[in-house]
Amino acid sequence: MSSNDQAPINQDEVRRILDQHKDKTKTALRVCAHCSLCADSCFLYHVHDKDPRYMPSHKFINSLGKLYKKKGKIDRAGFKEIEEIVWRRCVLCTRCYCPLGIDIPEMIAIARDICRSQEVFFQWSELEQPAE
Numbered sequence: 001m002s003s004n005d006q007a008p009i010n011q012d013e014v015r016r017i018l019d020q021h022k023d024k025t026k027t028a029l030r031v032c033a034h035c036s037l038c039a040d041s042c043f044l045y046h047v048h049d050k051d052p053r054y055m056p057s058h059k060f061i062n063s064l065g066k067l068y069k070k071k072g073k074i075d076r077a078g079f080k081e082i083e084e085i086v087w088r089r090c091v092l093c094t095r096c097y098c099p100l101g102i103d104i105p106e107m108i109a110i111a112r113d114i115c116r117s118q119e120v121f122f123q124w125s126e127l128e129q130p131a132e
């Protein structure tokens with residue numbers, strides 16, 4: 001998380017971004033059949049031994065989907081969980097395929113925009129340094 005992780009969440013700004021993408025988000029959440037077919041096309045899902053937390057649908061439902069369902073009312077702790085999903089469990093490679101046409105990378109990119117607006121983003125400095 002950024003150094004600004006004590007600042008209050010600007011929910012008006014979060015809602016403003018959510019509103020810009022409301023129709024797409026609502027449709028994706030409604031259309032998703034939870035069939036898990038998208039999982040097969042995500043390399044991160046495979047390299048993490050098919051951990052369900054790496055399924056593309058799981059990632060969009062628990063990031064943008066969560067923000068949408070809670071109407072942006074998510075605190076810093078909630079944002080920390082979303083940060084983990086959108087910055088560390090997805091690289092926006094756009095390789096995931098949904099037979100129902102849900103653009104999952106776009107959903108995750110919107111969630112990243114919302115995170116950025118609250119200064120919640122991945123920091124390379126948080127990575128452990130290799131032992132010398």
Ligand code: SF4
Binds near residue numbers: 033035102
């Ligand atoms: S995003 Fe598409 S492929 Fe993935 S679970 Fe939902 S409907 Fe199935």
Ligand code: SF4
Binds near residue numbers: 055056059094096
């Ligand atoms: S865009 Fe994200 S969810 Fe889709 S295949 Fe790439 S890493 Fe997986």
